[in-house]
Amino acid sequence: MSEVHKDYAGAKFGMWLFLFTELLLFGGLFILYGVYLHRYPEEFVKAGGELNVVFGAVNTLVLLTSSLAVAMSITALQKGNRRLTLVLLAVTIASALIFLVNKYFEWSAKIHHGLYPDSPHLKELAPGESVFFGLYYVTTGLHGLHVVIGGALLAWVFVQVRSGRVHAEDFVALENSGLYWHLVDLIWIFIFPLYYLIL
Amino acid sequence: MAEQEHGHIVGYSTFVAVWLALLVLTAITVAVSRIHLGPLNIWVALGIASVKSGLVIAFFMHMKYEGRLLRLSLFAALVTLAIFIGFTFFDVLYR
DSSP: OTTOOOOHHHHHHHHHHHHHHHHHHHHHHHHHHHHHHHHOHHHHHHHHTTSOHHHHHHHHHHHHHHHHHHHHHHHHHHTTOHHHHHHHHHHHHHHHHHHHHHHHHHHHHHHHTTOSTTOHHHHHSOHHHHHHHHHHHHHHHHHHHHHHHHHHHHHHHHHHHHTTSSBTTBOHHHHHHHHHHHHHHHHHHHHIIIIISOO | OOOOSOOOOOOHHHHHHHHHHHHHHHHHHHHHHTSOOTTHHHHHHHHHHHHHHHHIIIIITOGGGSOHHHHHHHHHHHHHHHHHHHHHHHHHHTO
16 A cells, blocks of 8 residues: 555645636626626615524634634644544534534525515515525525535545544545635635625 | 655644634624625625635635645636626626
8 A cells, every 4th residue: 555656736736726616616606796786786785684694693603613623623633633633523514514504594584584586575576686685595505515515525534534544644635625615614704794794 | 655745734723813813803894794884895894805715715724834836826716716807897887
């Protein structure tokens, strides 16, 4: 096994290149947001007021803390503290689940109030408001999908660390999964003020 | 040989300090958003979000400790995004 060649720099560079494409993907959605905000400023403020700031703020705290945990888990592994690495990874995975549960309750409340794509209630509202909710569902939905994928990746890494396949000398799998998780956090940092705090 | 050539270990305290800064910035974003500043609100929100993402990229994502290749490619990606946004708004704002 010691003869297996691993291109550590290449693996990480590849991950970053992928993250750049993700950045442009979400960037496109934020451009759409900007264009429609410009066209329907009042409707966006009115529709944004319907979103629950508490849900948004709690999920912000959850994601920031989970990012801290996964960043620290790399330090723990580098220092050879496998137990702490596993604890921190468990915290991150739990955060992903908490985020999704929050999202479930948030979306349920919205759907209960008749605010979902193509709902009869939305059709009665001004066009700008249904555009806002359309973008809201696409952006947070795509972001939520990334939370699911990120959580699954970290769960896989958790197993790899526990079995010793990912360790202090070879942890690029942990590092790349961590990078993906930070991207999820990064996107949310922009979603939160633009959708939840708009005035 | 599966040894990783980079040996830089970021201390726990650095990460905790960054996390605290992110929490403070989040509180500021929420507080400022409750004050009506007109169009300035969106620029303040975007400014704070940019500072927060800068912190996440530099520390949590290790960019501060990476080599020139990664830094330059991040720069290229951000410039590309800025061009997309810039040219879209040239059209939208001055149509």
